[in-house]
Amino acid sequence: MERDEVLVPADVPPGRRWDYQESYLKITRGSGRLMLFAGDQKVEHLNRDFSGPGISPEDGDPEHLFRIADRGRIGVFAAQLGLIARYGMDYPRVPYLVKLNSKTDLVQADQRDPLSRQLVEVSQVEEFAKDSGLEVLGVGYTVYLGSEYEAEMLREASQIVLQAHRRGLVAVLWIYPRGRAVRDERDPHLIAGATGVAAALGSDFVKVNYPKREGASSELIFKEAVAAAGRTKVVCAGGASRDPKSFLQELFDQIHVSGAAGNATGRNIHQKGLDEAVRICNAISAITLDDATVEEALRIFRGD
Amino acid sequence: MERDEVLVPADVPPGRRWDYQESYLKITRGSGRLMLFAGDQKVEHLNRDFSGPGISPEDGDPEHLFRIADRGRIGVFAAQLGLIARYGMDYPRVPYLVKLNSKTDLVQADQRDPLSRQLVEVSQVEEFAKDSGLEVLGVGYTVYLGSEYEAEMLREASQIVLQAHRRGLVAVLWIYPRGRAVRDERDPHLIAGATGVAAALGSDFVKVNYPKREGASSELIFKEAVAAAGRTKVVCAGGASRDPKSFLQELFDQIHVSGAAGNATGRNIHQKGLDEAVRICNAISAITLDDATVEEALRIFRGD
Amino acid sequence: MERDEVLVPADVPPGRRWDYQESYLKITRGSGRLMLFAGDQKVEHLNRDFSGPGISPEDGDPEHLFRIADRGRIGVFAAQLGLIARYGMDYPRVPYLVKLNSKTDLVQADQRDPLSRQLVEVSQVEEFAKDSGLEVLGVGYTVYLGSEYEAEMLREASQIVLQAHRRGLVAVLWIYPRGRAVRDERDPHLIAGATGVAAALGSDFVKVNYPKREGASSELIFKEAVAAAGRTKVVCAGGASRDPKSFLQELFDQIHVSGAAGNATGRNIHQKGLDEAVRICNAISAITLDDATVEEALRIFRGD
Amino acid sequence: MERDEVLVPADVPPGRRWDYQESYLKITRGSGRLMLFAGDQKVEHLNRDFSGPGISPEDGDPEHLFRIADRGRIGVFAAQLGLIARYGMDYPRVPYLVKLNSKTDLVQADQRDPLSRQLVEVSQVEEFAKDSGLEVLGVGYTVYLGSEYEAEMLREASQIVLQAHRRGLVAVLWIYPRGRAVRDERDPHLIAGATGVAAALGSDFVKVNYPKREGASSELIFKEAVAAAGRTKVVCAGGASRDPKSFLQELFDQIHVSGAAGNATGRNIHQKGLDEAVRICNAISAITLDDATVEEALRIFRGD
């Protein structure tokens, strides 16, 4: 992908078009697709994702995430600004995306609908990038569609996309239907609604859960969501850890059958020890960025 | 309609009177009536309006809306700023109206009264128009009258009208009575209340649902609402898709019997394939802008 | 009343004392009493006050209010800024008071306590007056005392009085006890509490409902409220339409027995046809401003 | 007390130390103790404190408060800014304290926990003092500890103390435990908690209710609260009207047994006719400011 192939949204001011293209090319490694390594779950999932059966002991230390991001081939590493601020100076080559909101999952939706508020302003991210010299390519934000607090999150998301673009940053929305009003979070029509909302808010990328319906193949029913997003690119959450082959196959199908533009993966990477984690990163990137086959990717993962 | 026939509200500052007249003449195509093509439903209705039985597969892609707006004869195309930002650069001739708030309909009124908050400031719209070079003629906002959150929406609506006028933009309010306290959303007296509220808030146009009462003809009972609005012009929501003839007849009656000043139509346009959608746009515009008869409009729709 | 008889509150800054005196003299037509024509009910009462049995069809058009305000003898015409902005340019001689908040009465107090928020800032009113050249003499705001949302309204009311005085404008508070905690909205002791609150907030005028108690004459029990208000002047709401004689007699008693300083009348004026409305205005003003007797006022109303 | 004996809190900036000392010396009339005449109850108690059996008819007029404050010997007169603004110009010698929040007691704690919000900013008080030339020595604010809305009031109280000190003004907090969670508002341990909170917030004075416990003498159990307040001085609310002798004896005990630093009295003063009210003021001041005995104070009250 060449610089002039990057479609710059119209809310990027003329003086920031070059910056936006630069951010976009770097975050997609010139491929137009996104390999996002998600390191923002220490708030949402507390320590469940980082310590326990089947999880490498290395993952108990937050620096594990940075080591992977540094050595693995990724598009961008997503984490809260605070975490980046504590390790970034030692990992200056990592491309960062600042996740702007987070909540714990202690309060479940049957007690109260989810609300996750913006923790840090986009202007503070810009200031942080300038002061620290770190390469911040984008910002991220989660919207819980169908929550009784949806209005506040839609407002913050809109502002974040606009503020990001005004600074030449890429905006990624995590959009999950959730709350008392949502019966089936994986309903394909609803997931397509979620990607359509991302389009309406002008996001560059939207991360959704992979749809599921009894008797349907997810990669086919996912096409509706990819279409509904229009020029907003769709990536799928990686979900809980499972065997690399089925994981990579699913990613391949999302890209080559559904038309998705990448992936956002956390647990399937960082719950492994460093070497294995780096290899799965590289395998994911091979599919996402290089159009590798599942077999090729598996070879990379196995270190053949 | 000549420039000096445009009645400029007194909250438009002297230095912006020319801009306001310009916006008003363009948005009404010199007719004083409004043909608004509504492309803002990807949030409120998620993907239900864009994919499913009876809907053209072309409608699954958001760009479909822009193609119609570009080729059809319309007064203005209403959508969220984010969506306009992703396609506007390729559709620079389309006249835009930025819809400033939106919510999903996942949370129904029996769970919680509706609240739709402003997503983007009017000053940001102005900045966007300047930076992008796109022609933004107005802004829109929805108020749910009778919601327990009405106070917040009345406040935002008032500010939006005032801010729009101070920048020479046209303001359109969508006003729908909704919430636990509202028994009959289509009650003609209540709809007249809604248009009266729009008058009190100083809106240029107000979009309401067409009133209904057992045994009464809607075009007659709608007159109360048109009168109550005074100098605020009333347009009707197009509603769900149905057969073009009855649709156009209803529009004709709204204008020529009730005294309405146009229409705001979404699904009856974009759920059709591009050619048919363009033709229905042109048919609607013939009635709205040129005082065409229903027969003439149908001929345009049929492409005779 | 001479200029130097106008008691200027101490929160009017020195440079605005002359403006305040001017506003006060004009709004009371030099009498120290207020004849306020209330045209702000299109939000609170929707279209019920303007269309229906016993209401002149002329009242269905908002311009009716302006025609009355223009031709009748009044102290000030109260309406929302938006409405004034749509008609003011054609009624430049009308003295205006901008009502700063409004809500619909769709949500009743048994569902949720009333909240009416400020729609427009006092600074915006000043800007509007300057830009439009219209004569804006004051601002108004409603407080629902005893509502669970009272705190927010007391805050806004305090700020509005202060902001108005800092700009040389007259402040009028509408204070109504209302909400689940209020058993008898017309209790004379409670109404006196309401006028005392207005005094504590520093309002120039306070509009309350006329107290009622079984077996007591309202004009006598109303004295407590007039006393409790101190230097804040008390005016009564006109209430629903009824026969002019009893209406004028009540107004006379409020002023000459209770010590009230005028009236705030809406429906008893605008629900009549233009000529009759103008005549009742003049009759009310004769009592309020000229100390006319009820008989003299009735002669004016009858056009003798 | 000499100027250099005034302990200036460390949040008073160097350039305002002199002003603070001046305010402190004046408000305590050089005694280090506070005689606060409370005239802020027209909101909280509506008209109940000002009209009814056992209350002088003079008290029905708000000016009564100013006449007392003008003629009686007091440290400071506390009222809302709005009320001061209406009478201050005629009572320029009165030392004022602006009470910054107030609520009505219509909504009782069993319906909803109390919330009283700041009505006026400290910066506006300063501006008011400058413009009006009135002597404003301090500001006051009520916190309902244990209310579900405590967080908002603690925040406002903290800011008010800080803002006051930055302007050389004295800060007085009214702290009352109240709400569903509070079983015994007069519990001595809880009252000591309240004065400790005032210390933590940095207030100069704190007004609390006098503790009560079956079988304990209040003046002894009150010592805990005086100790807990540390350098924040404690004054007691005067409460409902009762016979002067027991009232003065209690005040004497609070000061000389418990170690309180004065009193805040409203109803026991203003519910009397002017002459008697002035005499009780002087009697209270004799005890508070001059270390008079109860007998001496009673003689002053009786006008011997």
Added chain:
Amino acid sequence: MERDEVLVPADVPPGRRWDYQESYLKITRGSGRLMLFAGDQKVEHLNRDFSGPGISPEDGDPEHLFRIADRGRIGVFAAQLGLIARYGMDYPRVPYLVKLNSKTDLVQADQRDPLSRQLVEVSQVEEFAKDSGLEVLGVGYTVYLGSEYEAEMLREASQIVLQAHRRGLVAVLWIYPRGRAVRDERDPHLIAGATGVAAALGSDFVKVNYPKREGASSELIFKEAVAAAGRTKVVCAGGASRDPKSFLQELFDQIHVSGAAGNATGRNIHQKGLDEAVRICNAISAITLDDATVEEALRIFRGD
């Protein structure tokens, strides 16, 4: 620890790195570990911690805290700004940390989930330090994880850490899981979640409760939390008063077994008389700062 061993977070701007290192070295007395003397409980626990059976009468006076902080060997003394402002001028050598939020525990979690809001801005702390000349090394804030109001506290905490770092101050978060959704506040996995949240927010230190689990030794299960915090240092709350030996042993184990970086102790210090309080301070500091054994620390405590 040398200056260049202080790891400066990347959100400290270049011009403030030296200040941050200075604050960090001072607050840890060059040891990298924190001995925080907690004097902020007058709000949360009202007067329960300061007066009652087993509590030295000296503790009834807030100045007791300052006397201890002045004479004992501590890293930093934490209290609300208001309290520091009243005593700081007499205790200028004490190193201060301003606790930025506080609430009472009157409303229990079964009535309503906890919310503690920021009382004072970080910029006001900086201004205070400058004006007063006092040495303020850091700021503190409590987050109740799992509260329904968590979103507001996470937002304030994020901003506080960022604002503190931008001014070269050290940030300490108190993080306690609490609310209806939290079944076991001492669950080790949950405590590790809490320290992980502190890491994500970029805090320098996090204070948590010591975990407990039937049949497990706390010092071992606490290791998970220390690991999860990464570069954020973990300190334990001291809790209720108990015998010095077991207290010091626990502290020793936390540091030498679990890997904690210090302690935050209040009641175990200030509930003692001044001399004893100073000696326990010094004993705690010996373990925390000098790697003393429990025996050595006990000797210091006993004054041998």
